[in-house]
Amino acid sequence: MGAHRTRQCSLLQLQPLRTCILFLLLLLLLLPCSASSSVITHLPGFHGRLRFYLETGYVSVDEETGTELFYYFVESERSPSTDPVILWLTGGPLCSGFTALVFEVGPMNFVLAPYNGSLPRLVNNQYSWTKIASIIFLDTPVGSGFSYARDPKGYNVGDISSSLQVVTFLKKWFNDHPSYLSNHFYVGGSSYAGKGYMVGSPLTDPKYDRNSIIPYAHGVGIISDQLYEAAVANCKGDYVNPTNEICANVLNAVDNSYRFYLLNIWMNDKATRDALKIKKGSGHAPISYKPKQGFAMGQRWLDRKPL
Numbered sequence: 268m269g270a271h272r273t274r275q276c277s278l279l280q281l282q283p284l285r286t287c288i289l290f291l292l293l294l295l296l297l298l299p300c301s302a303s304s305s306v307i308t309h310l311p312g313f314h315g316r317l318r319f320y321l322e323t324g325y326v327s328v329d330e331e332t333g334t335e336l337f338y339y340f341v342e343s344e345r346s347p348s349t350d351p352v353i354l355w356l357t358g359g360p361l362c363s364g365f366t367a368l369v370f371e372v373g374p375m376n377f378v379l380a381p382y383n384g385s386l387p388r389l390v391n392n393q394y395s396w397t398k399i400a401s402i403i404f405l406d407t408p409v410g411s412g413f414s415y416a417r418d419p420k421g422y423n424v425g426d427i428s429s430s431l432q433v434v435t436f437l438k439k440w441f442n443d444h445p446s447y448l449s450n451h452f453y454v455g456g457s458s459y460a461g462k463g464y465m466v467g468s469p470l471t472d473p474k475y476d477r478n479s480i481i482p483y484a485h486g487v488g489i490i491s492d493q494l495y496e497a498a499v500a501n502c503k504g505d506y507v508n509p510t511n512e513i514c515a516n517v518l519n520a521v522d523n524s525y526r527f528y529l530l531n532i533w534m535n536d537k538a539t540r541d542a543l544k545i546k547k548g549s550g551h552a553p554i555s556y557k558p559k560q561g562f563a564m565g566q567r568w569l570d571r572k573p574l
């Protein structure tokens with residue numbers, strides 16, 4: 268039980284984590300109040316001053332158990348006053364938000380040199396999404412990364428209670444950072460974070476799922492404007508049980524386009540490419556596998572364009 272569990276976290280199995288947390292706990296006991304934040308200008312392993320604005324801190328989300336969530340806030344390098352603010356969540360449970368900062372959309376990457384006993388080195392990530400948006404990387408649920416609870420009972424959280432703690436976190440964080448209140452706000456994440464807001468092909472309710480296919484397929488550019496407009500005009504919002512022939516034909520045509528979409532995914536999958544003995548495969552996780560394309564996708568997302 269506790270802050271050092273790393274279950275389901277394949278990326279961050281830090282042994283010194285326990286020591287770090289004990290140290291931070293000690294440090295926090297010496298601090299007069301529970302909310303704290305610091306501006307970080309240098310990091311071990313990174314040469315010179317950081318070229319981005321980094322703030323870290325704790326926000327208390329449950330007084331009774333003394334639960335505090337740790338965050339890394341990286342300000343947009345473009346126009347922080349008008350660029351969106353993203354809350355980025357990482358999975359699986361107990362994986363630190365830092366993994367997203369160095370492996371996914373954040374401003375730094377590890378130098379992938381053979382480990383020689385010295386501290387691993389960090390460099391700038393030229394495809395960081397923080398070039399166009401400010402991002403809060405959050406250690407949640409409590410127990411992941413540097414987030415902790417004074418009372419061991421505090422670690423007993425589930426999907427819903429930890430989500431509510433994230434809401435508390437956001438309210439307090441924005442309260443302490445009022446200049447970002449007017450910016451557009453997004454929630455994004457990877458892996459287990461999809462259980463929250465950005466989700467990958469989940470089943471919710473057959474009626475809503477089926478009826479969402481048309482606007483969704485149009486939104487992400489799978490079907491044409493023409494097909495979408497024909498569906499809207501003829502199906503009267505019911506894409507499950509067509510009441511006239513034109514609507515039925517349109518839905519049929521959508522299903523056909525969708526098949527080509529699936530074909531495209533299959534053909535580009537590494538397993539397929541390996542099986543077909545294609546030279547130099549490509550992955551389906553654009554952010555970590557193809558940072559440049561991932562960055563471009565993030566930009567389209569924030570600009571509200573089809574992905």
Ligand SMILES: *[C@@H]1O[C@H](CO)[C@@H](O)[C@H](O)[C@H]1NC(C)=O
Pocket residue numbers: 383384385
């Ligand atoms: C490991 O490699 C780095 C980079 O080349 C170097 O600065 C460091 O001194 C090396 N450490 C050891 C223990 O050899």
